[in-house]
Amino acid sequence: MTDVQRYKGVLISLIFVVFIFYAYELDFGYLESVGELLSIVTDEPVNGSFPITFYQSAYVDHRFDPPRLRIFTINKCLKNNQFLLADLHFNKNNSAPVRKNIYGIPLNRKCPINYIEQEGCVYNPYTFSIVLNRNEDLSKVTILLGSRKVELSVQKIYKKSTEGITVCLQPVYYYSQWQNIVLYIEAWRAHGATRFIVYFHSATKETWKVLEYYRDLGLIEIKSWPGYPSLPVDIAYKYPRIDDSVFILSYFMAMNICILDIKTTIGTVADFDEVMVPTNGRLLDYAAKEMTGTKAGALIFENHYVSFTPKIYSANFSGVGSPKFKILAWPSKYVFNASTIDIAQVHVPDSFTDSSMISKKADGALLHFRYDAESKNLTTTEKPFRFFPDDEHSTHIKNMEDTAQKIFKGVMPKFSSKPYDTLQECVNKIMKAEDKICVSTGGLCKAEMDKVEDWVYAKSEPLFLIVT
Numbered sequence: 001m002t003d004v005q006r007y008k009g010v011l012i013s014l015i016f017v018v019f020i021f022y023a024y025e026l027d028f029g030y031l032e033s034v035g036e037l038l039s040i041v042t043d044e045p046v047n048g049s050f051p052i053t054f055y056q057s058a059y060v061d062h063r064f065d066p067p068r069l070r071i072f073t074i075n076k077c078l079k080n081n082q083f084l085l086a087d088l089h090f091n092k093n094n095s096a097p098v099r100k101n102i103y104g105i106p107l108n109r110k111c112p113i114n115y116i117e118q119e120g121c122v123y124n125p126y127t128f129s130i131v132l133n134r135n136e137d138l139s140k141v142t143i144l145l146g147s148r149k150v151e152l153s154v155q156k157i158y159k160k161s162t163e164g165i166t167v168c169l170q171p172v173y174y175y176s177q178w179q180n181i182v183l184y185i186e187a188w189r190a191h192g193a194t195r196f197i198v199y200f201h202s203a204t205k206e207t208w209k210v211l212e213y214y215r216d217l218g219l220i221e222i223k224s225w226p227g228y229p230s231l232p233v234d235i236a237y238k239y240p241r242i243d244d245s246v247f248i249l250s251y252f253m254a255m256n257i258c259i260l261d262i263k264t265t266i267g268t269v270a271d272f273d274e275v276m277v278p279t280n281g282r283l284l285d286y287a288a289k290e291m292t293g294t295k296a297g298a299l300i301f302e303n304h305y306v307s308f309t310p311k312i313y314s315a316n317f318s319g320v321g322s323p324k325f326k327i328l329a330w331p332s333k334y335v336f337n338a339s340t341i342d343i344a345q346v347h348v349p350d351s352f353t354d355s356s357m358i359s360k361k362a363d364g365a366l367l368h369f370r371y372d373a374e375s376k377n378l379t380t381t382e383k384p385f386r387f388f389p390d391d392e393h394s395t396h397i398k399n400m401e402d403t404a405q406k407i408f409k410g411v412m413p414k415f416s417s418k419p420y421d422t423l424q425e426c427v428n429k430i431m432k433a434e435d436k437i438c439v440s441t442g443g444l445c446k447a448e449m450d451k452v453e454d455w456v457y458a459k460s461e462p463l464f465l466i467v468t
């Protein structure tokens, strides 16, 4: 017998043992695995009749070794056996594109999306990935959907080496509380943040002015997050418009794309009313000390609702010096090692590029100055947490007030809760709808929002592509 034959023999006997074990122990389990095996045989490509939209760029993520191609989409739930059929084009003379089947998972692991109360949602954020060879230089990806196709450009991602914190912002959506942004940017800066990546959909003129001010200082990068395209006409009539209820999906998507764009060692995703602070010192020093050279890939900060007296909405920031806390540990937020985070969820990391990495509870707090924090039925507690890491609160407060004066040239806009209330009313209406409807804002609220304010909207070509 040759070696090959001998191994074959061993293999066949092994398969037999497994077979008998399965048949004996788990009749039904065995039948199911046969079912699974058969379904693998009948895997089918996603074709042009499937509702899907693609983020315009694919990524080659060299934080993994070997690197991985990653594609981001919004689509209807996939069956286990569905894959994207793609042609990978390489920068190599005379090389034909390589055809691959690429499988995907929902970004939040559940389909349909289970975030808050989303049972009526048809669409879900997905990520598709496949391992590449180390020395291949990918130039373009063509997704083949039957007779149609979509072309994605390719960006390369590497481990992050610049020391600092980058803060990612979800698509800013009908945003009116510009005072939050001033406190947010100044507090995060004092804790070591060097760059803010702000995905922008819509905001009041006042909010836009604040964003422009910090953009011109070179601190924030405003990236347009415009509406989504309609599905191809021959299938559009069968499905709801993607853009209608897309807010939560955009949130998951923007967060995970933003992570790839971070160039600093540490990153975080936080809303305009959230600042993470350690009990002592600066966040950057604390996070670097806790994570560098350890298995900790993320530090989780427990939620502390914060209220200020007076409120900051009159652009008087004096209350920031003596915040009051109402504690409800969940929902938490986190900072992460930007070289190792793989998929991010909203409140905890989902996975790391190195599966031995873990999350760790931080010695600190998420200071959450939510608009409705006052109305939370929780006891107010004394806590040592402060927004700024030094003892110069009065200097920071004066700086924030001066900054507001500068941005508005001494004429402070009067605060109105109308835009905020209108958005809440619109969402409440969606929640009370009789039909199962996706409880997420989006195009659905546009008409109502346009009645109360002259919004600044993102102007750019759609970031998501459909088949043509």
Ligand SMILES: *[C@@H]1O[C@H](CO)[C@@H](O)[C@H](O)[C@H]1NC(C)=O
Binding pocket: 044, 045, 046, 047, 048, 049, 146
């Ligand atoms: C497209 O895919 C669906 C579901 O996978 C399948 O039922 C249908 O026959 C396919 N259409 C074409 C034209 O291949």
Ligand SMILES: *[C@@H]1O[C@H](CO)[C@@H](O)[C@H](O)[C@H]1NC(C)=O
Binding pocket: 091, 092, 093
């Ligand atoms: C392809 O061939 C040309 C001419 O021989 C050469 O100049 C070029 O560098 C090659 N490109 C790659 C990607 O190998």
Ligand SMILES: *[C@@H]1O[C@H](CO)[C@@H](O)[C@H](O)[C@H]1NC(C)=O
Binding pocket: 265, 266, 287, 288, 291, 292, 293, 337, 338, 339, 340
């Ligand atoms: C992040 O992870 C990389 C890879 O494990 C490690 O080399 C680096 O020291 C970590 N950086 C921080 C700030 O935790």
Ligand SMILES: *[C@@H]1O[C@H](CO)[C@@H](O)[C@H](O)[C@H]1NC(C)=O
Binding pocket: 310, 316, 317, 318, 401
């Ligand atoms: C801010 O409000 C406090 C309390 O109402 C008041 O004493 C203070 O003068 C105000 N500061 C400014 C700059 O308006």
Ligand SMILES: *[C@@H]1O[C@H](CO)[C@@H](O)[C@H](O)[C@H]1NC(C)=O
Binding pocket: 377
């Ligand atoms: C607030 O919480 C307390 C204790 O849980 C409860 O007795 C009270 O009814 C609550 N009040 C409101 C307005 O929900």
